[in-house]
Amino acid sequence: GNFSLVLLKPFEGVTLETVRRTLIQHPDLLLSLQAQMVPTLVDVTLPRFKVTAVCGLKSALTSLGSGFLFDRFQTNMGVVSRHGHAYVSNMLNAVSLDVGPASSQSSEEDGTVAASTAALAFHADRPF
Known part of the structure; x- marks a missing residue:
């Protein structure tokens, strides 16, 4: 099957509550953004x-x-x-x-390093 996951990272200083309110006030915003998307390989880093x-x-x-x-x-x-x-x-x-980080931990533990060919990176590296 096909699965998709939409990740939104607020700009620095923008709270999650502000993002939530914006999405509620503009319900077509995500559909509009999805219509503009093209398949792209992205290196994603998320906290557990x-x-x-x-x-x-x-x-x-x-x-x-x-x-x-x-x-x-x-x-x-x-x-x-x-x-x-x-x-x-x-x-x-x-x-x-x-x-969680299970897949990245296992590759690090066995000494293999996965080379990323992603042109874009999405790193959720701060609380929001």
């Missing part, structure tokens, strides 16, 4: 971080015609429950992204 997002699927599944799963009068999932009548009260989807 973990991001987790959880979202409820009830409204999405209901709009797709599966709302009956969440209605205790329309659904009886007793065959999957030893307690008798059962239905789904909510359904969640969780995604976690854990970015």
Whole structure:
């Protein structure tokens, strides 16, 4: 599959809250920037971080015609429950992204050095 990751590094002195407000006030800004992008090899350096997002699927599944799963009068999932009548009260989807230096550490430990052919560099080397 294809994956993409958009990284934004605020200018020195610009807070993350300012960036967040700007993106909220101008929701088409990222789409506009993406339309101007071209595939480019970039050397990326990031500090270790973990991001987790959880979202409820009830409204999405209901709009797709599966709302009956969440209605205790329309659904009886007793065959999957030893307690008798059962239905789904909510359904969640969780995604976690854990970015760390593991791949760069392993190459340094075995003595190999990866040569970067990237013309551009993105280094998140300061707090923001």
